[in-house]
Amino acid sequence: MTEGTICLVGCGFVADLYMRSLRLHPGLRVAAVWDRDADRLAAFCAHWNVPAASGLDAMLAALPPEGLVLNLTNPSAHFEINAACLAAGHHVYCEKPLALRVEEAIELAETAREKGLQLGSAPCSVLGEAAQTLGHALRSGIAGTPRAIYAELDDGFVPQAAYRKWISASGAPWPFEDEFRTGCTLEHAGYYLAWLIAWFGSVRTVVAASAETVPDKTGAGPMAPDLSVATLFFHTGMVARLTCSIVAPHDHRIRVIGDAGVLSCNAAWDNGAPVRFARRVTVRRRLMEWPLPRRIRLTGPTPPKVKRWGAAAMDFLLGPVEMLDAIREGRQSRLAGTFAVHLTEVTLAIQNAGEHSGAQTMQVTCPPMEPMPWAR
Structure with a gap:
């Protein structure tokens, strides 16, 4: 404890x-x-x-x-x-x-x-069971060599949602004006960016586009882009595509496409979300991923989890607790230093890409993240 x-x-x-x-x-x-x-x-x-x-x-x-x-x-x-x-x-x-x-x-x-x-x-979901399980599966080679990653962080058509009724436990309203001005990319891209950087280290090049597709949101502008699509080229050779929006139907899938099949997780905001592997097979000359994927589990005990509240089932204190352990042990926190700066740099590159930014070279580098002790 x-x-x-x-x-x-x-x-x-x-x-x-x-x-x-x-x-x-x-x-x-x-x-x-x-x-x-x-x-x-x-x-x-x-x-x-x-x-x-x-x-x-x-x-x-x-x-x-x-x-x-x-x-x-x-x-x-x-x-x-x-x-x-x-x-x-x-x-x-x-x-x-x-x-x-x-x-x-x-x-x-x-x-x-x-x-x-x-x-x-933040975010610290990268320290949770789902992210750590998927990372362990990658290191174990369950899907073979990973070739590409597709990640989605689409939250539905939020401008039409009943967001004025979203109230926290102590009575704080969801800050919709600030959320629209800040933008879904700055608010949410980190949930999967942190996973990707933890597994593969730093991004070399960002090729992205972002736009405001719904211009009449509530509140005083200017408003941030509500849609972004990025292709990320990592120093290690991995290529990933990340989409963020508050306009497309809700989709929080991440899929790691490997030589042997596909690793997937369907809920970025759930520390206990299942991680599954669908092996690739040929059935009657048709190449396909097996329709009944098997669940991947870690063998040892994993951290306790919070109950779902709203859209999330995340322990928001995983990050602070890991940092307090790092302070006591005299080491760098997994979420601190160049990791935190690189995460910020890549997120900002995607958010601010607009229509004509083209390829952007990142300044800051960081190594892959050390797995949590219970996920090694």
Whole structure:
């Protein structure tokens, strides 16, 4: 059981998802919480019975040096809050993205390195059972040599959804205006990008396009692209195609096409989603994947899981817990350093691709991620 102290800055919709995961980690203590909205702060702290801080400085003062700040603010505030926490000498785990500009993400990582601090980035589903199982299957060669990957992060026609009725456990509304301005690529691409980078290391070239296909969304603009399609060329030779949208029918599949068949998982936001393998066969001269794929399981015990809430069944504290373990063990967190910066860089390249960007060469590189001990 991991023990440690955390602080939360930002009490919006996503903060409740982190707090729902807290029951799986009884060794964690919330020292203080702060939000610039006093009413939202009061409602959040009353619901979860956690202490409110009078300001950012007071929150940071309540955190011991080996503790961890969870930056759960809106993306437009990520750089400012991350910089302030690092300047105060604290480790930081930030909701995606680290910053809205690659140069800012690199600057933050350099500051963390100089100060000997951890700076990590969500999403942490890459540390969950589904991602780790699929990674183990790849390393084991179950599908033979992988040749290509298709990944989808389509969430349905969200502009017509009843999103005004989406309310978190402590009463925070889904921040639809900020979500539309930030864009589905910045918000969601990391869920599968993190898996791909963990398995294959850094992306060499991004060839992408993005567009706003529904121009009349609710809220003040400008709005971000609501559709992006990217082909990713990795240094290791892997090629992957990633699609993000809030217009196409819901589809969260990832398929790894190998010489021997196809590995797949159908739910990026479910830590316990089944991983399956369909071997390739020839039936009456027809080449096909076997229609009854077998489920792939890890042999040992896996982490406990949260129950589904809304669209997700994810332990949002997997990342902070891994970072606290890394701090205690004196090693780099799996989600920190160049991994976090590269994840941000690739995501921004896809989001900002537009119509004419062409091939974009990535600046930052990182190695594949070390598997979790229970998935080796």
